[in-house]
Amino acid sequence: MAPPHKVQILEQTRVSPPLNSVPDASIxxxxxxxxWLQLNPVQVLFFYDHPLPTTQFRQTILPNLKNSLSLSLQLFYPLAGNLTLSQQTGNHEISYINGDSVSLIIAESDSDFYRLTANHARDVTEFHTLLPPLRSPSDAGKNPVLALQVTLFPDAGFSIGMSIHHTAADGSSITHFRKSWASICRSGGDLSVITSPPIIDRTVAKRFEQIQRNYFIEMEKINVKDRVKEFEVKKTDDQEVVRATFVLARSDIERLRQWVLARVEKPYRYSSFVLTYAYVWVCLVKLRKVVGERKVHVAFAVDCRARLDPPIPSAYFGNCVIGFFAELKASELGGENGLVVGSEAIRKAIQGMNEDVLKDAELCIPKLLSLSGELVLSVAGSPRFRAYDTDFGWGGPKKIEVISIEGTGAMSLAETRDEEGGVEVGLALPKHEHVDFASIFEEGLRVFK
Incomplete structure (x- = not known):
């Protein structure tokens, strides 16, 4: 395990929208x-290379962060609310009452900022103290949907940690909030910089009530809590798990693309997402030595906004994603043409989604939970979110880590920071598997040269 490091809490506060700026609401x-009700929170860390001593950080950076957060919550007020049960209907809702707020922890760490923001393997436990708990003892009787923590690494940089209940927002909406907060902070508190405010009105997505009823019928057939626990990554107390970042440069992706195009009957446009996903899928099957007729799976969430008829506005705030799946025999994926068949399987799943995005929508989560015990590679994040463009006024992040992939076995995806067209892949693996995966990943790229 990694050597212990200290995180000192300097301040625990709460930030709310400006008083009386938002009416009470039940969403x-x-x-x-x-x-997403039964699934664990999304946890993300953004590291910023901005060397300041503690006193200067607290006097110059922190006040602007707090003020801009308050102004951002005026627009994105559901994030200051709580997940609760409606007394009228008995259904879940997000309730916002004037004065509701978001927990914000200010802390200081003695960890090595530059080691934490590197790509090499680091013990996952080193990141846990940089994340806020989504619920604290002071939240008795409440279920907050967002918590934040800013951790200073004196004279090096700082991190912004976010824990968010997926029920409140999908990746597109979380990105919208985060970049709006950054823009308001960068402008010194000018709300007019937000040219595309969030659309909170849920009526635009309420026309799928029959699918919702069918979903509840399907969920009643399974023991949800037990199945969720089965699906979570199991690890023993003495098992050291590390997280690392694997980079596919633009030239790597282009070689993968040309390799696939040379071996398919009908050429298609294979996106960076498809090629990266297929390549990591192949590497993971080789790592786990899965062979023969056993099925291996991928699962990914797709934004439905533009694919619905009529479409939902891109600024809609909430969730508007659905899960899609692809599967192959291990022998197919682990063979000489594994990258080709993997890319085709994912491409066809996406093509089917474009044809009918809500086909069997009520079976999305039941299908995922039914795969517990199987080899399933899912994905968190997307290069299209342009996470490295999140600039609060001191430049984009030095590094981004999706911490919640530890519990799901997913990989995280983001664009590369310093090169247009590259992709960063984040994985959390047992230490002994990491060494083997790194070897398989690098050796595979040499094959495609």
Whole structure:
């Protein structure tokens, strides 16, 4: 295990929208929201290379961060609310009452900032103290949907940690909030910089009530809590798990693309997402030595906003994603043409989604939970979110880590920071597997040269 390091809490506070700036609201969850009720929070860390001593940081950076957060919550007020049960309907909703707030922890760490922001393997436990708990003892009787922590590494940089209940927002909406907060902070508190404010009105997504009813029928057939626990990554107390970042440069992705195009009957446009996903899928099957007729799976969430008829506005705030799956025999994926068949399987799943994005939508989570015990590679994040463009006024992040992939076995995806067209892949693996995976990953790229 990694050597212990200290995180000292300097301040625990709460940040709310400006008083009386937002009316009380009860936001009924749609089908797209309730899909995530039973799943664990999304946890993300953004590291910023901005060397300041503690006193200067607290006097110059922190006040602007707090003020801009308050102004951002005026627009994105559901994030200051709580997940609760409606007394009128008995259904889940997000309730916002004037004065509701978000927990914000200010801390200081003695860890090595530059080691934490590197790509090499680091013990996952080193990151846990940089994340806020989503619920604290002071939240008795409440279920907050967002918590934040800013941790200073004196004279090196700082991190912004976010824990968010997926029921409140999908990746597109979380990105919208984060970049709006950054823009307001960068402008010194000018709300007019937000040219595309969030659309909170859930009525635009309420036309799928029959799918929602069918979903509840399907969920009643399974023991949800037990199945969720089965699906979580199991690790023993003495098992050291590390997280590392694997980079596919633009030239690497282009070589993968040309390799696939040379071996398919009908050429398609294979996106960086498809090629990266397929390549990591192949590497993981080789790592786990899965062979023969056994099925291996991928699962990914797709933004439905533009794919619905009529479409939902891109600024819609909440969830509007649905899960899609692809599967192959291990022998197919682990063979000489594994990258080709993997890319085709993912491409066809996406093509099917474009044809009918809500086909069997009510089976999305039941299908995922039914795969517990199987080899399933899912994905968190996307290069299209442009996470490295999140600039609060001191430049984009030095590094981004999706911490919640530890519990799901997913990989995280983001664009590369310093090169247009590259992709960063984040993985959390047992230490002994990491060494083997790194070897398989690098050796595979040499094959495609």
């Amino acid at each position: 009924t969850l749609t089908y797209f929201d309730i899909l």
